[in-house]
Amino acid sequence: MVNIRYILAGAVLAGTVAAQAKDLKTEITVDRTVVPVERQATRLGSVVPELYSPAIRHKALGLYEYGEASEILPSISRLEPMNYGDTLSLTPYRGYASLGYFPAFNLGASAGYRFINKASTRLGAWLQYDGYSYKDFESHRHDYDKLDGSYKNNTVALGVHLDQRVGSKSRISAGVTYSFAALTNPFYDKDFTQNRNDFAVNAAWWSRAGRFNYHVNVDFDRFAFSKDYDKPNTMVSGIYKAAGETLLGFKAGLAYAADGVTPAWGLELAGDFLNQSAYGLDNFVNNDKPGTHGIISLTPYYAFNAGKFHGRVGLKVDFMTGNKNTLPSGDDASVRVAPDVLFDYNATSQFAVFARISGGENFNSLRTMSQITPFIPSWQQYGRSNVPVTVDAGFNIGPFKGFAVSFFGGYAVANDWMMPARTGFLVEDVKGWHVGLKFDYSYGSLVEASASVETAASGDQDKAYYLWRDRAKWVADASVTVRPIDKLSIDLGYKLRAQRSCYSMSSKFEGDRIYEISLGNVSDLSLGASYAITDAFSVFARGENLLNHRYDIIYGVAAQGLKGLLGVSLKF
Numbered sequence: 001m002v003n004i005r006y007i008l009a010g011a012v013l014a015g016t017v018a019a020q021a022k023d024l025k026t027e028i029t030v031d032r033t034v035v036p037v038e039r040q041a042t043r044l045g046s047v048v049p050e051l052y053s054p055a056i057r058h059k060a061l062g063l064y065e066y067g068e069a070s071e072i073l074p075s076i077s078r079l080e081p082m083n084y085g086d087t088l089s090l091t092p093y094r095g096y097a098s099l100g101y102f103p104a105f106n107l108g109a110s111a112g113y114r115f116i117n118k119a120s121t122r123l124g125a126w127l128q129y130d131g132y133s134y135k136d137f138e139s140h141r142h143d144y145d146k147l148d149g150s151y152k153n154n155t156v157a158l159g160v161h162l163d164q165r166v167g168s169k170s171r172i173s174a175g176v177t178y179s180f181a182a183l184t185n186p187f188y189d190k191d192f193t194q195n196r197n198d199f200a201v202n203a204a205w206w207s208r209a210g211r212f213n214y215h216v217n218v219d220f221d222r223f224a225f226s227k228d229y230d231k232p233n234t235m236v237s238g239i240y241k242a243a244g245e246t247l248l249g250f251k252a253g254l255a256y257a258a259d260g261v262t263p264a265w266g267l268e269l270a271g272d273f274l275n276q277s278a279y280g281l282d283n284f285v286n287n288d289k290p291g292t293h294g295i296i297s298l299t300p301y302y303a304f305n306a307g308k309f310h311g312r313v314g315l316k317v318d319f320m321t322g323n324k325n326t327l328p329s330g331d332d333a334s335v336r337v338a339p340d341v342l343f344d345y346n347a348t349s350q351f352a353v354f355a356r357i358s359g360g361e362n363f364n365s366l367r368t369m370s371q372i373t374p375f376i377p378s379w380q381q382y383g384r385s386n387v388p389v390t391v392d393a394g395f396n397i398g399p400f401k402g403f404a405v406s407f408f409g410g411y412a413v414a415n416d417w418m419m420p421a422r423t424g425f426l427v428e429d430v431k432g433w434h435v436g437l438k439f440d441y442s443y444g445s446l447v448e449a450s451a452s453v454e455t456a457a458s459g460d461q462d463k464a465y466y467l468w469r470d471r472a473k474w475v476a477d478a479s480v481t482v483r484p485i486d487k488l489s490i491d492l493g494y495k496l497r498a499q500r501s502c503y504s505m506s507s508k509f510e511g512d513r514i515y516e517i518s519l520g521n522v523s524d525l526s527l528g529a530s531y532a533i534t535d536a537f538s539v540f541a542r543g544e545n546l547l548n549h550r551y552d553i554i555y556g557v558a559a560q561g562l563k564g565l566l567g568v569s570l571k572f
Contacts, residue, residue, distance in 0.1 A: 093536065093571040100540070100567025105133040108565060120165040127158045136186070136558045150190060151558070153183040153374065170207035176200070185375050186556055188229060194378050195226040198367065211257050219249040223367045224277075225378035240379035245366050246275045268299040273321075274363050276381050294321035295361050295384070299340055308347060314340035318361040320384070336361055336386060350400065355393040361386050364418050369425070372469060373554050377424050386415045387466070402442045409435035414466035420554040422504035422517065432457030434465040436475075449480040461503050461514060470519055470554075473499035487532040497522035502555055520551030528564075536571040 095113035100106075112126035133152045157179035164172040181196040188194065204217040224244030231240060255266035273294040301314030318336045338359030346352045362368075364382035394408030413431040420426075436454030441447070456465035458473045468475075479493040500519040528542030543564035553559050 095572045096570065097572070098567060098569035100565035102543075102564045102566055105131065106563050106565060107131045108567070122163040123161070125158070125160045128156070130155045132560065132563075134560045134563075150184055151186070151560070152193070153181065155179060155181040155183075166207075169209070170205065172203070172205050174201075174203040181374070183374060185378075187375065187377065189231070192227075192229060194229070196224075196370070196374075196378075197226060198223045213253075213255045213257065215251075215253050217249075217251040219247070221247040221249075221365075221367060223247070223365065223370075225366075227378070229378060240377075242378050243366060243381045244277045245381065247363075247365055247367070248273045248275075264304070265302045266300075268301075269297070270299075271296040272363060274365060292322055293363070293384070295319070295363065296321065297360070301340060309345050310343070312340070312342040316340045316358070316360055320361065336388075338388065350398055351395070353393070353395040355391075357389065357391050359387045359389045369418065372418070373420060373557070375554065375557050380424060382418060382425070383416065385417050388413045388415065390466075399440075399442075404440045406438045406440075407436075408438075409433065412466050417466055419464070419471075420469055420502050422502070422555045426503060428461065428503075430462055430464040430466050432463045432465045434468075445483055447480065447482055449478075451478040452476065458499065458501075461516075470497065470500040471502065472497040488529065489531075490529045491527070493524075493526045495522060495524040495526075500551070504555065517555055519553075519555065521549075522551055522559075523547055523549040537568070538570075539568050541566045 094115075094117050095111070097111040099109045101108075107129070108131075109129045110127065112124060114122060114124035116123040131154045133150075135150060157177065159175060159177035161175040162173065166172055177198075177200045179196075179198045181198075182193050183196070184190070184193055198221070200219070200221040202217070202219045204215065206213075206215040208214075222244075223246075225242040228242050229240040249270070249272040251268070251270040253266060253268045256264055258264050271294060273292055275292040296319040297316060298319070299314050299316045301312055303312045304310070316338045318338070320334050320336075338361075339357045341357040342354070343356075344352060344354040362385055364385055366376070366381065369376050369382060390410065390412035392408065392410035394406060396404065396406045398404030411431075411433045413429075415429045416427050417430050418425040419428045419430065434454060434456035436452060438452035439450065441449045452475075454475045455473060456468055456475075457463045458471055464471045474496070475498075476496040477494075479491060481489060481491040483489050498521045500521060501516050502519060503514055503516055524544065525546045526542065526544045527546060528540065530538055530540040532538040541564070543562065545560070545562055548561045549559075550561060551559050
């Protein structure tokens with residue numbers, strides 16, 4: 001699912017590192033504006049044939065600011081499976097270090113080193129720090145919401161990752177990560193800082209035997225807030241108990257290829273088990289559904305190729321365990337079925353169309369919710385959500401002399417969906433369409449440019465594209481990158497998210513009602529440059545929100561004004 005994303009200073013920093021040390025992606029892979037979102041239980045199917053590559057546990061560097069969870073559209077181009085025993089890529093550089101700063105306080109620092117860098121074994125570690133501090137502006141909040149208006153976040157994360165080739169047909173990948181965050185929350189008292197701990201372990205194995213390909217993945221995650229919150233002298237005073245949870249997940253798959261390469265049929269088995277500790281207000285309301293809840297998914301499928309036409313027909317069956325009262329709606333269904341279908345037609349090398357229909361059940365874990373916004377209440381936990389169906393389709397034309405155009409759209413239904421509100425989240429059933437158009441242009445390595453515009457359903461509380469948590473009506477994105485010389489890269493970008501809003505339920509003294517709150521429009525102009533003094537040493541500068549436009553990220557949480565990073569990066 002989906003990121004509200006904060007563009008922290010470290011995101012810009014890490015984007016620069018990734019551009020100049022792409023060979024070190026196993027330690028950390030980040031895009032300037034997109035945070036690797038780990039949607040741990042939302043398995044909406046996969047495009048087959050799959051490209052199996054070593055699983056990498058990414059460090060979450062910060063969340064996208066605009067209230068949008070990133071979506072990966074189905075790929076049109078068909079990818080053949082890689083050879084599992086292929087030699088791992090090698091590079092002359094085994095480490096990197098980078099540091100950037102921008103006043104008043106935006107600081108990012110990262111470092112990584114590959115201790116073993118052999119053809120069959122790759123072992124590395126990385127360390128990342130992100131920090132920011134800024135003040136609020138006059139926000140779209142009610143007078144009775146007395147929020148402090150100061151925002152501070154200090155996050156440290158580290159990890160170790162291993163890729164190991166086993167024989168000629170197998171590969172193992174494993175990783176361990178830990179992150180600690182201390183942040184102020186405008187919904188707490190100004191002197192209270194909440195601490196957040198996240199420890200995760202993952203391991204995966206891919207192999208091949210004759211015409212069969214198979215893989216097994218195991219994930220463990222412990223996510224918890226560490227401090228209880230004492231809120232005296234209010235209408236609902238008392239000790240708010242800190243929430244925590246443990247998630248154990250697995251995924252196994254078996255695919256058969258008659259020709260030894262392209263899967264013809266397969267079976268995927270996945271499961272997630274979420275254990276929630278007690279939480280809530282100790283003298284008012286407590287968790288009425290602690291314990292362990294599970295989602296087990298079984299997805300059989302058939303894949304076929306008919307010349308330029310490729311497809312996959314599957315069915316995703318979700319079995320829920322320990323699910324009583326885990327949906328706010330009270331729906332206690334134990335079995336749900338969703339489609340898992342994909343078609344693409346490559347008419348020519350310059351024209352292709354695709355369509356995909358999928359759906360599924362997912363947990364709203366604390367980790368998932370904190371990726372929507374880090375300002376979630378530390379005393380709350382959440383149940384499941386269900387996406388009965390999501391349909392996406394589109395076509396690509398080009399490239400013709402560097403130009404390409406894409407048209408895409410879709411429709412989705414999401415039940416018991418968590419949508420940001422005035423104080424936390426509202427559980428809502430939403431449905432709606434989205435449609436967009438994108439242009440791309442490239443002129444060798446000198447110029448790369450893109451521009452897109454997209455719109456989605458809005459106007460009523462139940463009308464929204466579920467992946468746009470800020471309910472934007474219009475979204476536009478334009479960027480251009482110019483490389484006048486080999487060592488210099490300059491990029492200019494602009495993002496617009498218009499008619500953003502959220503809904504909230506009034507308190508009893510207001511007279512119970514649901515009302516809409518404007519979040520303001522996002523208008524973000526950015527400019528950056530990077531210069532490689534040598535192949536291993538570079539300097540960079542980047543500014544975000546150069547127009548100093550002010551808006552709410554979610555209700556009551558103000559966006560930072562002008563921000564960016566100035567810094568250096570080194571590969572060694």
